[in-house]
Amino acid sequence: MRIHSVRVRNFKSLRDVHMRDIPNFAVLIGANGTGKSTFIDVFGFLRDCLSGNARTAVHKRAGFAQLVSRGREGEDIAIELKLDLAFADGRERRVTYLLEIGERDRRVVVKREQLRWTRGGGGKPFNFLDFAEGRGSAVEDRPDLQETALRREEVLLDAPEILALKALGQLKRFEAASQLRELIEGWQVSDFRIDKARMEPDAGPAEHLNEDGSNLALYAQFLHEEHPALFSDLLRRMADRVPGVAEVTPEDTGDGRIALRFRDAAFRKGFLARYVSDGTIKMFAYLALLSDPAPHPLLCIEEPENQLYPNLLPILAEEFAAYARRRRDHAQVFVTTHSPDFLAAVPLESIYWLRKHEGFSSIARGADDRQLRALVAEGDQPGWLWRQGLFRGADPA
Structure with a gap:
């Protein structure tokens, strides 16, 4: 397993943050209040949604009104992961998992949940898990069948705040859902x-x-x-x-x-x-x-x-x-x-820095900054560059 990117929308100060090209070792820096702990809590939130349900995970964080970004009341919280999963038959897939949490009649519900990837040599990603508010469908990925021959199962969950990943991840025939559920449950x-x-x-x-x-x-x-x-x-x-x-x-x-x-x-x-x-x-x-x-x-x-x-x-x-x-x-x-x-x-490739503008966080990758790359290539250490304020916006000054 490797998470390649995380995109978060409307989660506290993370109004729209996209962390890309994530290495196996990633370090987040920034001043107090720039969103480092909030970004880490995204992973805890996903795990809490899975171990309990979306409602308990939201209430653990003081309720939806406190969790959703300011000015975005009435919109949904969205988290999207792109990660590699290794299937039992030796195939490796770059899958996308999307979870959107919102409210309906002041009740926390899973507004949308999808697990998708591209089959074969390319083309449009196929939704193997596609749910909204407790209803949806799931497809078993059969490598011996063409996409048009895959059978879609309609499923009704027990409640609209339960993740389909939790319910269907118990079934081994939905291999990606089962594997992703096991991975998230093992996060610390x-x-x-x-x-x-x-x-x-x-x-x-x-x-x-x-x-x-x-x-x-x-x-x-x-x-x-x-x-x-x-x-x-x-x-x-x-x-x-x-x-x-x-x-x-x-x-x-x-x-x-x-x-x-x-x-x-x-x-x-x-x-x-x-x-x-x-x-x-x-x-x-x-x-x-x-x-x-x-x-x-x-x-x-x-x-x-x-x-x-x-x-x-x-x-x-x-x-x-x-x-x-x-x-x-x-x-x-x-x-x-x-x-x-x-x-x-x-290493510079592992460093991301968060900064805040008008109350909301953004994220930048150290290796994408030309000046930082040049200075590190000349022998400067990232810690010294941070002290000099060259990670722009990453310190209170």
């Missing part, structure tokens, strides 16, 4: 919190690090017991990145809880996570997240620089980039940052 929009990561949770399974980090000790125990080679590599990278950390071990506290113990090289006995620095906890959590044996198809991480020493930020940027390269066809990473130190290790 990180909301990491240091206080949560220090917790000593009750023992139990944790095959993934959750979004706020509250099961960090359980997830470390899972890696330690089920994937010892990955855990050993995690510890090696942690020791390289945070000097002095010689060992991290999950241990049973004796009362049914699991705690993390960090041992400094200068001491024989380690310290429990609740006594370790914020930066140490956060770096370990990110490295553990990137060690997941079953990676999330999309990771969205906001401002990872908080609580980390500046010298660690280029290293962390390199870790995210390496993860995206290593998992090339299975994982994509979006990061927002305010840190020039982090940006110093990010």
